[in-house]
Amino acid sequence: MEKLEVDPQSAAAAMPKRELPRTAKGRRTRQAILEAARICFDEAGYTGTRIQDITERAGLSLGAFYRYFDSRREVLLAILAEFFDSLYKSSRSPWRADDPGHSVRETTLLYLEGYSVNADLYRLAYETFLTDPDVNRIWDDARHMFYRRIERSLRRGQAAGLVRDDVDCALSAALLGGMAEQYAFSAFVVRSAGIAFDLAKVADEVSALWIGGVGSGGPN
Amino acid sequence: MEKLEVDPQSAAAAMPKRELPRTAKGRRTRQAILEAARICFDEAGYTGTRIQDITERAGLSLGAFYRYFDSRREVLLAILAEFFDSLYKSSRSPWRADDPGHSVRETTLLYLEGYSVNADLYRLAYETFLTDPDVNRIWDDARHMFYRRIERSLRRGQAAGLVRDDVDCALSAALLGGMAEQYAFSAFVVRSAGIAFDLAKVADEVSALWIGGVGSGGPN
Amino acid sequence: MEKLEVDPQSAAAAMPKRELPRTAKGRRTRQAILEAARICFDEAGYTGTRIQDITERAGLSLGAFYRYFDSRREVLLAILAEFFDSLYKSSRSPWRADDPGHSVRETTLLYLEGYSVNADLYRLAYETFLTDPDVNRIWDDARHMFYRRIERSLRRGQAAGLVRDDVDCALSAALLGGMAEQYAFSAFVVRSAGIAFDLAKVADEVSALWIGGVGSGGPN
Amino acid sequence: MEKLEVDPQSAAAAMPKRELPRTAKGRRTRQAILEAARICFDEAGYTGTRIQDITERAGLSLGAFYRYFDSRREVLLAILAEFFDSLYKSSRSPWRADDPGHSVRETTLLYLEGYSVNADLYRLAYETFLTDPDVNRIWDDARHMFYRRIERSLRRGQAAGLVRDDVDCALSAALLGGMAEQYAFSAFVVRSAGIAFDLAKVADEVSALWIGGVGSGGPN
DNA sequence: TATGAATGAGTGTTCATTCAT
């Protein structure tokens, strides 16, 4: 049943792939460019990064870039596509039906920690999604995969009598999921001074709000 | 007591003010530039808008721009500062202590509607806040004013026994407020196909989650 | 009857005209660029001329170029279109029906002299017509206007019994016209050492071949 | 007497020869490059062809090119030199002194057909002769060999009383030869829509103009 | 002999900004 999540329209699949370099040296160079680009984007932002900045950091000449990518944008997409793709794959935490609160806490904590570690990529996505339809799409796909997982949990909860019947699972999933997402945004992207809590505490609070918010008041 | 909200660091106040034009004609021209810029930013994004695009749309020569602004960025800040400033002033909906659910619903709906109407400005903020510290600051200020209002409500609720005592009001305020904000983001900025609900229904659901999430189960 | 020659598809008319500069200064600058370009193209060829060469020779900064033209190619077309257009207008030498030999000599001499004076533009055309369809077209149009004039003369000659009836006027016009054109090509474009005759002598010989070649042997 | 035609300055002889590859495989590769280049030049023009285009079409790596040629220009010269050299050798059609008209017709037709078959190479020559002195020279040499053959015929004609004594043989040869050359240019290089006659008919008309143009009116 | 990775000078083009009118 989980197979439905293997979206054939997945992020990476949609890229206009230029075939990978044949030699090992070429593959190493391509990788070096990607890594250098990620660092440059993090330091100076996407707009603030020139192609030459990337190649310089990678210890390459300017021209080398164009053997592997057509444009700065293509690097951006390669980086983000791979990242969002990895989210598809890695977002598997076991769900304990007997203890939803624990599961929510666990999932939320993992999510926040993952976000924190990759905050530079989220920042990159925020900087570019408005002007790049492809970024917008692959990111939104990832987001909805995340929401759909919550939605399925809510439905299971309704079936088990743990979740109120009047809850609209799709909408609530977006709202509940958005809670953690927006928190991460404020904390790790905006880096707002006003939002600096311990992640475990945040996960606890999210879990409490969630359970209370949708819970039937029945056995939880 | 509301005086605390009159932030001396308020958005508009922080702008490096060039004094307004003396003549009425000058003021009209300045305004025309601002309006043209907002349209251009909406159509082509901030990065995609050249100063000449703005003056052309305003029916002016390129040189005219520099009589009123030093740079495109200054226009951006003038537009966003004024907008976020207006949020400070307009966000006053009466709070009915006897019916928190109604108040949350009402406030949320107003928020979403206001977001929807000014979605172009939120988009503009999303495009620029990462590369422009001033945008980041004035936007984050506005956001926290919003969160602090929620926080105060929660504290009042705790005092009245309506809100569980173990709720961390500051954190929960951010989480609950973020729920609506993230929804608006998905719906009006990302314009995600997967997020298209009736705003009233969203407000209802937000209210339900909210009340359930923090409610003491006592008289609500 | 001559109005038929006013080809509405004329060269200059087909150009994607960017409107001329409004101010006198602007018009002078545009003209300076055209003149500088013509010299550069003459000295270094079209391919050997960089846009910066043009602006430097015109005493302008590089950026100035783009206020008046979108590309080097546009300058090329402006120069050649105007030139071939002027050929349309200037190619009017009176025809003396009583002395065709004289008329041919006269017309040929004018043609060769005009070619010689503008040899740089013909060279420019030869360098570019194969890669630029517009150059090919406007030049071919000019050439055929030239051929059609000969064709009309031949038809008049046939009507007057001066030209053999079995002469195919259209084909012969191209062949006879081509004689002078190819001579000019060798002499002024190729600058072949083997082709250096006095132009008056060439005109004489062309006339003799022409009259003999198509003449009926009747009263000429 | 024909020895005069063995031009010691002959085209191919003037090339800065890099010795041919030793192995059979090497010779095949070199030939493959030449053939690929000819096709590329035909399809995209000389300017529009990159060295990589050539090697790709030849099924080789980019680096392979430099084992056989130093530059794109050298390939160009190799192709054109060989072609114009072959013209030297092949342009031998028997001359029937008793029937000059037939001979002219025959020679002209062969010339036009040969031009038509190798139109791509003539186009290549037209694209490059202005910027490449070597192309200019080897082509002009070929052209003048062609003219000199006509000139000799005219002299023989004068000796035989078939050609008017006042004809300047050298000049007339260029003019008469130019007639066919210019026709071929219009038809096969410019590909002008206005010039599409049957080649046999063109040869007929050329012959008629030629005989009439220089003929003494004596026994022809 | 052949490969394909790497180089870097060269050039077109954009666009914020200044300035004379």
Next chain:
DNA sequence: GATGAATGAACACTCATTCAT
């Protein structure tokens, strides 16, 4: 106040050529 011409730094991208394997 307004115009539009002029500037020039900045950057993307190309491609002939070299070289290690």
